[in-house]
Amino acid sequence: MTTDNHNKNAGDSILEKPISRRDILRLAGVGGAGLLLGASGVGAIFGAKGTTVSGAAKSSDKADRVEFFGKHQAGITTPAQDFLMFAAFDLTTGSVDEVRKLFKAWTEASAAMAKGDMIGENNENLNLPPSDTGEAAGLHPSRTTITFGVGPTFFDSRFGLSSKRPAALVDLPPFGGDELREEWSGGDIGVQVNANDMQIAFHAIRNLARIARGKAVLRWTQEGFQRTGGADPTGATPRNLMGFKDGTGNPDTKNDALMNDVVWAQSGDGTPWMAGGSYMVVRRIRIRVEVWDRSTLGDQEATFGRHRQSGAPIGSSNEFDPVDLSKKDEKGKPLIPVHSHVALARGDGSIKILRRSYSYSSGMDNRTGQFDAGLLFICYNRDARKQFIPMQQKLGQNDVLNEYIVHNGSAVFACFPGVREGGYIGDTLL
Amino acid sequence: MTTDNHNKNAGDSILEKPISRRDILRLAGVGGAGLLLGASGVGAIFGAKGTTVSGAAKSSDKADRVEFFGKHQAGITTPAQDFLMFAAFDLTTGSVDEVRKLFKAWTEASAAMAKGDMIGENNENLNLPPSDTGEAAGLHPSRTTITFGVGPTFFDSRFGLSSKRPAALVDLPPFGGDELREEWSGGDIGVQVNANDMQIAFHAIRNLARIARGKAVLRWTQEGFQRTGGADPTGATPRNLMGFKDGTGNPDTKNDALMNDVVWAQSGDGTPWMAGGSYMVVRRIRIRVEVWDRSTLGDQEATFGRHRQSGAPIGSSNEFDPVDLSKKDEKGKPLIPVHSHVALARGDGSIKILRRSYSYSSGMDNRTGQFDAGLLFICYNRDARKQFIPMQQKLGQNDVLNEYIVHNGSAVFACFPGVREGGYIGDTLL
Ligand code: HEM
Ligand code: HEM
Numbered sequence: 011m012t013t014d015n016h017n018k019n020a021g022d023s024i025l026e027k028p029i030s031r032r033d034i035l036r037l038a039g040v041g042g043a044g045l046l047l048g049a050s051g052v053g054a055i056f057g058a059k060g061t062t063v064s065g066a067a068k069s070s071d072k073a074d075r076v077e078f079f080g081k082h083q084a085g086i087t088t089p090a091q092d093f094l095m096f097a098a099f100d101l102t103t104g105s106v107d108e109v110r111k112l113f114k115a116w117t118e119a120s121a122a123m124a125k126g127d128m129i130g131e132n133n134e135n136l137n138l139p140p141s142d143t144g145e146a147a148g149l150h151p152s153r154t155t156i157t158f159g160v161g162p163t164f165f166d167s168r169f170g171l172s173s174k175r176p177a178a179l180v181d182l183p184p185f186g187g188d189e190l191r192e193e194w195s196g197g198d199i200g201v202q203v204n205a206n207d208m209q210i211a212f213h214a215i216r217n218l219a220r221i222a223r224g225k226a227v228l229r230w231t232q233e234g235f236q237r238t239g240g241a242d243p244t245g246a247t248p249r250n251l252m253g254f255k256d257g258t259g260n261p262d263t264k265n266d267a268l269m270n271d272v273v274w275a276q277s278g279d280g281t282p283w284m285a286g287g288s289y290m291v292v293r294r295i296r297i298r299v300e301v302w303d304r305s306t307l308g309d310q311e312a313t314f315g316r317h318r319q320s321g322a323p324i325g326s327s328n329e330f331d332p333v334d335l336s337k338k339d340e341k342g343k344p345l346i347p348v349h350s351h352v353a354l355a356r357g358d359g360s361i362k363i364l365r366r367s368y369s370y371s372s373g374m375d376n377r378t379g380q381f382d383a384g385l386l387f388i389c390y391n392r393d394a395r396k397q398f399i400p401m402q403q404k405l406g407q408n409d410v411l412n413e414y415i416v417h418n419g420s421a422v423f424a425c426f427p428g429v430r431e432g433g434y435i436g437d438t439l440l
Numbered sequence: 441m442t443t444d445n446h447n448k449n450a451g452d453s454i455l456e457k458p459i460s461r462r463d464i465l466r467l468a469g470v471g472g473a474g475l476l477l478g479a480s481g482v483g484a485i486f487g488a489k490g491t492t493v494s495g496a497a498k499s500s501d502k503a504d505r506v507e508f509f510g511k512h513q514a515g516i517t518t519p520a521q522d523f524l525m526f527a528a529f530d531l532t533t534g535s536v537d538e539v540r541k542l543f544k545a546w547t548e549a550s551a552a553m554a555k556g557d558m559i560g561e562n563n564e565n566l567n568l569p570p571s572d573t574g575e576a577a578g579l580h581p582s583r584t585t586i587t588f589g590v591g592p593t594f595f596d597s598r599f600g601l602s603s604k605r606p607a608a609l610v611d612l613p614p615f616g617g618d619e620l621r622e623e624w625s626g627g628d629i630g631v632q633v634n635a636n637d638m639q640i641a642f643h644a645i646r647n648l649a650r651i652a653r654g655k656a657v658l659r660w661t662q663e664g665f666q667r668t669g670g671a672d673p674t675g676a677t678p679r680n681l682m683g684f685k686d687g688t689g690n691p692d693t694k695n696d697a698l699m700n701d702v703v704w705a706q707s708g709d710g711t712p713w714m715a716g717g718s719y720m721v722v723r724r725i726r727i728r729v730e731v732w733d734r735s736t737l738g739d740q741e742a743t744f745g746r747h748r749q750s751g752a753p754i755g756s757s758n759e760f761d762p763v764d765l766s767k768k769d770e771k772g773k774p775l776i777p778v779h780s781h782v783a784l785a786r787g788d789g790s791i792k793i794l795r796r797s798y799s800y801s802s803g804m805d806n807r808t809g810q811f812d813a814g815l816l817f818i819c820y821n822r823d824a825r826k827q828f829i830p831m832q833q834k835l836g837q838n839d840v841l842n843e844y845i846v847h848n849g850s851a852v853f854a855c856f857p858g859v860r861e862g863g864y865i866g867d868t869l870l
Binding site: 250310 | 504522525562563564565566567568569570573574575576577578579580582623635636637638639640642646649650657658660661662663665666667668669670671672673674676678679680681682683684729730733734735736737738740741748749799801802803804806809810811813
């Protein structure tokens with residue numbers, strides 16, 4: 011009963027009730043009166059839509075709010091936030107109708123969370139489980155984005171959708187050096203939550219899991235981080251756990267033509283319902299931190315083909331200097347080694363992907379006593395068959411970086427096009 | 441060779457070379473010239489101690505810097521930062537002398553990291569492993585604190601220190617409901633790193649582990665978070681993953697007399713080398729998130745004895761209203777239930793501890809498909825026999841909160857008194 015109740019309320023009422031998490035908190039501060047007021051009471055005090063009193067706070071919130079609805083899903087070309095909570099779900103229902111209900115409820119909850127609002131309206135009734143778990147109450151929206159996709163298994167026989175599976179949503183082939191583990195692989199549905207606050211990112215996945223009860227269960231999750239904005243107000247390219255700047259060579263997300271070429275599936279690509287969506291590849295890549303830390307700076311720089319401090323290509327001075335693979339030293343050897351990560355990943359420059367990875371630290375590997383830390387590599391591309399796969403085939407075979415890393419998780423998802431207000435995630439498919 | 445070299449350099453040179461991580465980055469930006477300059481070259485350009493050019497940046501750094509040296513270790517009564525990386529180490533050396541060397545190297549590295557400096561001087565020499573792993577380069581100090589303690593096993597037969605074991609450093613007795621796991625328990629040494637940046641916190645433990653090579657190994661680690669300051673500029677009491685404000689009832693850390701009573705071991709307490717130190721209890725407490733989320737708001741509030749939104753004691757309006765356990769409802773029942781967490785933890789108010797806990801999210805428990813999320817409970821007290829233990833005995837037996845939590849890790853450490861500049865952690869003991 012509580013489940014149905016909860017989903018129903020989440021579904022019915024969020025878009026009409028833009029009371030922010032901050033409003034509710036502030037109300038509660040007013041002598042606890044908030045506890046006694048139903049939602050209508052709140053409206054009665056503050057006027058329609060609760061905008062009167064909290065206007066100032068709302069507009070300051072706006073600066074750190076990313077719109078959930080739009081042509082494309084947020085969280086793909088959106089400048090990367092500081093934290094990640096990634097989750098893969100498996101559906102437990104066999105009914106397309108239930109999936110549709112789930113996607114609708116998720117859409118409304120996600121739109122609320124992106125705004126910094128509480129989920130649902132049962133947050134003051136003592137006799138019900140709260141419709142929002144509450145740990146993000148009072149926090150700014152913090153640029154929350156929630157990005158949804160479906161994996162290859164979504165198109166198996168269960169839902170009669172096999173004929174709609176995009177040709178570009180292939181099962182990834184095995185790559186050199188793969189040591190994939192079930193516990194960090196696959197999923198019917200993939201959800202990437204990013205925010206400038208870890209607690210908000212956790213809150214989002216937790217509440218989506220809760221809303222999914224009876225329809226889907228968590229398959230695997232991974233937390234991730236970068237340096238926080240406060241620790242680096244210059245906004246410089248963040249460093250990964252190998253100490254190198256990571257993201258320098260990414261294509262320019264402000265260049266629409268380039269994004270249409272590299273990231274966004276196009277209507278002519280063979281899967282009309284994916285037009286404006288993108289294919290996400292997730293790889294959980296452990297870094298052999300202890301081995302890396304014993305290698306010389308020279309070896310480290312040769313591994314990437316870039317300088318550690320500046321991030322510049324070897325032989326150049328500035329991070330954004332062009333990568334010129336033809337430059338040679340006095341002995342005629344390429345300055346950027348041919349099997350360095352950058353040389354191989356770049357190739358002739360014709361294949362590009364948009365990387366959006368996060369560092370992770372997940373305690374220790376108890377069998378070895380070493381850190382379980384590394385990179386939750388996430389990239390978006392228009393067609394993995396032409397972009398991620400050939401790139402990773404080269405890297406898996408020859409990248410000198412392989413001495414220091416191991417891929418232990420893998421998943422691919424077709425991320426839906428953006429949702430228009432009133433629609434729901436996946437509505438072009440379902 | 442590289443190990444010795446590294447430790448030697450870390451030991452010799454940090455205090456004399458206050459070049460910040462930010463300076464080095466800025467240097468590297470100047471046409472990559474930094475790459476060609478040895479440490480002395482840097483000094484030569486910028487004048488003694490590298491203060492000339494970067495004065496402005498340094499003073500802005502100062503605001504978010506917590507001094508490592510002092511009467512007490514930082515990280516105990518220091519206002520809580522946003523992130524935690526906790527690590528327990530086991531010593532692999534059997535020599536007290538090596539332990540002393542380790543503690544000296546850790547002291548210098550920690551003092552450097554608290555300032556936002558790079559560790560050691562081998563960060564530009566291509567032929568050596570860098571003495572700092574580099575992922576925190578360019579970041580503000582971010583209020584980094586690093587707090588060290590030793591566990592009961594430190595005083596076993598290995599180092600001839602059994603006679604110095606504080607009587608207050610007892611092995612914790614079993615408590616009701618304990619489901620402790622080796623993988624999250626114990627340790628010869630405990631290190632609590634806090635910072636307003638997760639990457640900096642990770643960097644600190646990683647570099648301490650690296651410096652320990654050949655002397656100590658990681659036993660277990662745990663990452664933790666709160667909401668970040670940016671998500672809540674009001675600085676309100678943060679909420680835990682049960683959605684409740686956590687920390688309200690903590691004793692006032694600005695009250696020195698109270699801290700001497702509750703937190704700091706005193707010279708008359710029987711262990712002179714611990715005077716000014718404190719005993720840290722760590723409990724890894726998983727929250728049964730899924731069960732909690734199905735309980736009603738009324739049950740949740742009755743569990744803690746406080747209101748969720750305001751954090752006020754049940755029946756009161758404001759978070760900091762006094763907790764009055766004698767207040768009754770019209771039927772004569774206590775407003776704050778007698779077996780609620782707050783009623784039991786508070787008791788008659790005579791036993792106090794200083795809590796300094798962090799939420800954690802560590803992926804999933806693969807056996808159950810549930811979140812492995814909860815609270816890394818950390819508290820400091822002057823004598824666990826009189827404070828934490830009797831309190832947890834009551835809670836373990838009767839706390840209604842037990843329906844929703846399980847203690848799966850446990851450790852205790854005697855945290856040294858503060859280190860005076862020129863000294864090293866544990867020098868009053870060793
Ligand atoms: C732990 C694993 C990895 C680490 C630490 C890592 C790190 C880096 C670093 C430091 C750079 C240079 C700076 C930059 O341009 O961002 C780079 C570039 C790049 N990486 Fe990776 N990477 C990893 C895995 C991968 C994977 C799996 C792929 C794709 C299959 C990939 C694709 C690329 C590409 C396309 C570039 C840009 C090359 C260019 O055009 O200059 N990386 N990576
Ligand atoms: C997951 C485990 C726990 C959770 C979620 C939790 C949560 C809370 C909350 C919400 C409060 C009320 C607000 C506040 O005063 O901070 C509180 C109070 C308190 N808790 Fe816990 N707690 C946990 C475990 C423990 C443990 C293991 C102890 C000590 C053995 C403890 C000792 C206290 C104390 C002393 C108070 C203050 C009581 C007062 O004087 O008002 N807690 N806790």
